[in-house]
Amino acid sequence: MVCDRRTWLDPDTPVSDDPRRVPIPPDGDEGRALLLRGGRVFDGVDGEVREGAILTWGREIADVNFSGDPPPGTEVVDVQGATVLPGLIDLHTHLTYHEPHVPVERAQCIADATLRALERMRFFLESGITSVRDAGSHRAVPFRLKEWVAQDRVPGPRVFPAGQLITGTGGHGAEGLSPLAPAHGKIREASGPHDWREAVREQFKMGADVIKVASHFSKEEIDAAVDEAHTLGLRVMCDAETFYIDRAVRAGVDVIEHPLPRTDEAIELMASRDISAVPTLIPYLIIFRRLGGYFHSTSRRFSFSAEDNLEVVRRMRRAGVRMGIGTDLVMDWFRMLPDAYITELEQFACAGFSRGEALLAATRHSAEILDMDHRLGTIEAGKLADLIVVTGEPDRNLRDLAQIDTVIRDGRIVIRDGSLEEPRHQAVHMDDLQ
Ligand SMILES: [Zn+2]
Known part of the structure; x- marks a missing residue:
């Protein structure tokens, strides 16, 4: 018998403990409508571009081939000369991580962590990224941000948090970690299968949408963590390398993060067991160029290079492993957005993806990896209205993705003419007080 809560849940049933929570409250604004017409549409279904006129109603896409007169009150957006795409997804972010050279007490400060995340969320949104998976951040911060974005109280992409990153004592992210080290608060060191299970439950209790684990771990530890997460209905994303990937894949994790060295056998198992990959090539390019290599890390003790990383992606592509985009x-x-995101897509192109396939990785396939493909990732009637309008033809020139004109999240224009649209606050009138 499969122990996974998801198998008992029709995703169309709105229940309170849906592990694939859509972080949106019930829509109180059903009358809101947008019509995007006159442009090209990359709908994310098959990588093709077609003509179309998209009508949104409330927070959902109502029609992708609308003709006739729009309902009264519809805002008509002329998208001539532009391409409409599904909102982009970034599957690997850390919203609260500190910047270099900040004092330890500022790096750990929850107020600072929240403000750092708020600044970053604007960069994501203005880059056309309407969903992010947070792969480890400070304590409650990503969970509260998820709520506040969903309630339109702060601007930002949808946040799907993992909570704390779980790793073995002294493992990735916890190298030499002391209570005063900057990573404190976003890492959960665990030791032994029982404690790994407990660490998963702690993130579940906070409201995690996914569990993030990192090497090192024993076979028994990763088996326990994956079993616990799946039983709770959560997917597992895993930062690992070398034989740890074999262990993770055999344990049944859902996604392997990063382009780190792995065996052909592991790649074959990923393909046959539908285990996805988020290669995140861009941070390694930055590290190799800026720092010359990895230092002060016990979890990156192997030889690799930018070319080796690309080769890992090529091997996974040949084997048929599904891949998504994470930066x-x-x-x-984050100040390199949107350039960094576009460069990740160009790296996919270097590994053999067509431009259309790279855009599918950024939309449909990333939504599948997020376990949200029933609501996100393509432009189809009934899905959530997360749309971007890009001047130009990004399916022919990925660099055109830098020309973000309009971003729509939940059927609401959040970026207009390339920058944040901040509606005036909704004041409560004194007369309304009893
Ligand atoms: Zn990371």
Whole structure:
């Protein structure tokens, strides 16, 4: 018998403990409508571009081939000369990570962590990224941000948090970690299968949408963590390398993060067991170029290079492993958005993806890896209205993705003419007080 809560749940049933929670409250604004017409549409279904006129109603896409007169009150957006795409997805972010050279007490400060995340969320949104998977952040911060974005109280992409990163004592992210080290608060060191299970439950209790684990771990530890996460209905994303990937794949993790060395056998198992990959090539390019290599890390003790990383992606592509886009822009690298995101897509192109396939990785396939493909990732009637309008033809020139004109999240224009649209606050009138 399969122990996974998801198998007992029709995703169309709105229940309170849906592990694939859509972080949106019930829509109180059903009358809101947008019509995007006159442009090209990359709908993310098959990588093709077609003509179309998209009508949104409330927070959902109502029609992708609308003709006739729009309902009264519809805002008509002329998208001539532009391409409409599904909102982009970034599967690997750390919203609260500190920037370099900040004092330890500021790096750990929850107020600072929240403000750092708020600044980053604007960069993501203005880059056309409407969903992010947070792969480890400080304590409650990503969970609260998820709620506040869903309630339109702060601007940002949808946040799907993992909570704390779980690793073995002294493992990735916890190298030499002391209570005063900057990573404190976003890492959960665990030791032994029982404690790994407990660490998963702690993130579940906070409201995690996914569990993030990192090497090192024993076979018994990763088996326990994956069993616990799946039983709770959560997927597992895993930062690992070498034989740890074999262990993770055999344990049944759902996604392997990063382009780190792995055996052909592991790649074959990933393909045959439908285990996805988020290669995150861009942070390694930055590290190799800026720092010359990995230092002060016990979890990156192997030889690799930018070319080796690309080769891992090529091997996974040949084997038929599904891949999505993640940028893992730690430190102050978020300031390189949208360039960094586009460069990740160009790296996919270097590994043999067509431009259309790279865009599918950024949309449909990333939504599948997020376990949200029933609501996100393509432009189809009934899905959530997360749309971007890009001047140009990004399916022919990926660099056109830098020309973000409009971003729509939940059927609401959040970026207009390339920058944040902040509606005036909704004031409560004194007369309404009893
Ligand atoms: Zn990361």
